[in-house]
Amino acid sequence: MKLIDNWKQAWKLKSVQVGALSAFFYALMYAAFELLWLFGSNFPQFWAAVPQEIKELLPHSWVLWLGFLNNILSVISRLKYQPELHDVNQFVTITAGHSNSDPGAVNGKYKEAELVRQFRNAVAHYLAAAGLTYKTDGAGTINLPLTNAIALAKGASIAIEFHMNASTNSQANGIETIALPKDKILAQKLSKAVADVFGSRLRGQNGWIDQSESARGRLGFINAGGLIVELGFISNATELATFHSKYWSAAKAVAQVIIEHEKALT
Structure with a gap:
């Protein structure tokens, strides 16, 4: 060169x-x-x-x-990129109402706490399949007390607890989600997801019931930032039968609402 x-x-x-x-x-x-x-x-x-x-x-x-x-x-x-600064509260909490020691509403051999525990597990299955980070108040047959659910709700981006309604009127029916006004839209989406699968009607305002209008009054889980989804009436034989046959599909629909909600936060 x-x-x-x-x-x-x-x-x-x-x-x-x-x-x-x-x-x-x-x-x-x-x-x-x-x-x-x-x-x-x-x-x-x-x-x-x-x-x-x-x-x-x-x-x-x-x-x-x-x-x-x-x-x-x-x-x-x-x-x-620093996850500790950006991924604040980026996990979902899903819990089952009542607990292993509190059966909730009962219809014959069926207990509310056991049915909603099954639903919680099904939702968790679909969230895990989607790779979403979530926490629950137990796994399998474990359903921890309300205090545990409230503690988990306080640190989550979205916290949902599942219940079933009961009434002395065996024809009472429908799906509702009790939540604060700030969560009205999300509550309506969750109720619709369940109602569409079960073929049920929406109660309240298109599936949303303000906590102030709920017969239960102020609820600890909701005050902690959570939403309570009522999956129909355990006292209604038709809705109970529908729950048993379609709860996996309803859980998948609820999981999809949660997934879309989390995507919107990122």
Whole structure:
């Protein structure tokens, strides 16, 4: 390879200066990303923690360049995606009403707590299949008390508890979701998802009942930010039979509403 005649003075050429400057900054950025990979986003904290006596032992030019590199890494680490800052409350809570020690409403051999536990498990199955992060008040045959459900509701992006209504009128029917006004739309979507599968009517305002208008009054789970879905009347023989035959399909529909709600938050 033959060099140009004045190659020893090449550093004076603008093209060489620009090329060298570009190479320098590429190398600097490469070093910055390597250090970011090595230290994560903690390099600025690491450099700040280095005692001043140690810094004074380093060549002055090193300190200047490391300080410059520290500034670059500070910017990069600020731009780096940090789940702990963005993924706040990004999990779903689904719970079953009542508990292993509180059966809730009863119709013959069927207990509300056991039926809604089955529904909770089915919804959890579909959420897991979709890769959604969720928490429950138990798994399998476990149905923990209300205090556990309330604790889980407080930290969730969406918290839903399942119940079944009961009435002395065996013809009482329909699906409803009790929630605060801020969750009206979501409550209506959840009720419709269940009603469409069960072929049931919607109670309240298109499936939503404001807690203030509920016969149960103020509810701890709702005050913690949750919604309570009433999956029909356990006291209605027709709705009870429909629940048994179609609850998996209804759970899938409810899970889809939850999944779409979570996608809208990201």
